[in-house]
Amino acid sequence: MMQNINDIKAQLIMLGNSFHELRNIFAQQKLQSIPELLAIDLISGQIEGGLRKYAAKISNPIGPVKYAKGKEYLNNISRQISFFQRCLDQDASQIGYKILPNDIKQQILQNIQLQKKIIEFVDFFIEQAFRQKIGGVLQLRQPGDDFKQMQIYKNLDYTLQINIEQCYTNPCISNLINAAKQTCNKAHNIQNTICFYLEENSVKEDAQEINQLAGKLENSFRSILNSFGQEKDDIKKIKDVIKKEIQKCSNQSQKIINLSKKLQVQYQNDMQLIQNLCDQIIVSVIFFSEVQQLENISVH
The missing domain is CATH 1.20.140 (Butyryl-CoA Dehydrogenase, subunit A; domain 3)
Incomplete structure (x- = not known):
């Protein structure tokens, strides 16, 4: 059973x-x-x-x-x-x-x-x-x-790799939506992984901080996703949202990695998964940092 x-x-x-x-x-x-x-x-x-x-x-x-x-x-x-x-x-x-x-x-x-x-x-x-x-x-x-x-x-x-290679070659709205959605899913999956440790006294404080930071990452990329739906005819507004949200995400991802390393001796597999998810999120953060500097974004 x-x-x-x-x-x-x-x-x-x-x-x-x-x-x-x-x-x-x-x-x-x-x-x-x-x-x-x-x-x-x-x-x-x-x-x-x-x-x-x-x-x-x-x-x-x-x-x-x-x-x-x-x-x-x-x-x-x-x-x-x-x-x-x-x-x-x-x-x-x-x-x-x-x-x-x-x-x-x-x-x-x-x-x-x-x-x-x-x-x-x-x-x-x-x-x-x-x-x-x-x-x-x-x-x-x-x-x-x-x-x-x-x-x-x-x-x-949501443990599958983010594939943003197509986005690099063709940063159109549909590809950016897919990249933002997948990144949002990665942050959500960090919460899925850490939820089993939120009540364990020995790691409770660090686990709860990881959970909160992952929630903030999820919300940031959902805001970016939202901008593609709400402002798809106004590229400047989309870029403004991306810039605002991305500024927060890199530090949050690195904090999660550092916290997970503290817990890795006790829970190696799950903490390694969290670190891998953060690595993927950081790749996406770098990509979207470059996107918000592009002069043109195709709507197709």
Whole structure:
């Protein structure tokens, strides 16, 4: 069952990534004029943080209290997802405006369907772990994990390398959006990695600082991502946002590296991952520093 607990933790992190992905999509939309999107974005941010905390606290075996709280928490997320769907399914003729372009809407709905599959999977194994704890009969029929083969799921693996070579050769808006999004994901993945150490007394202070710095990095690159969506016809404004955010990011990345090195003796693999993620973020910081000095940025 321990392997199942580890898988539960991994799927909770991936589920959190899927809500983070929604926020990346919304960052490129004019949220202030669409209250439904503002609500979904706010809730998604709360859920992704909550899932990290839940993944860090879940243990094997699962006792009655954690079991009950876990089931309730997953049910609450399912209700929020249903709310998302109701918002997106509203008829423009009835509310007086179109919430999203159809292609973006379909992208979000696919994400929501994936979230449902992950929740079903996690819920089953929480049930199994609890039944094992109390000596109950294990359920024989389990939900499929075919969702792990879906491309939309594989895209939630934020440990992959940032590929900005294409951006160097063609720094157009679409390539810059991709680079900003991937960098935002790297910072988010630092939070995913450090979340398991936030309550460990021996490293708590350093772990919490890493978490806070990674959150600031994520917010900076989401602001850059937002500028591409909000100001795509005003290159000067985009450059101003990039300049403002990038100035903070290099020092924050280096601070994370230094803190992770302090913890590396105890947690070598995870701290090395964090350092690798920071190295990738620094590459992106250097690139965007050069972008904001370019005379021309193609909109195509």
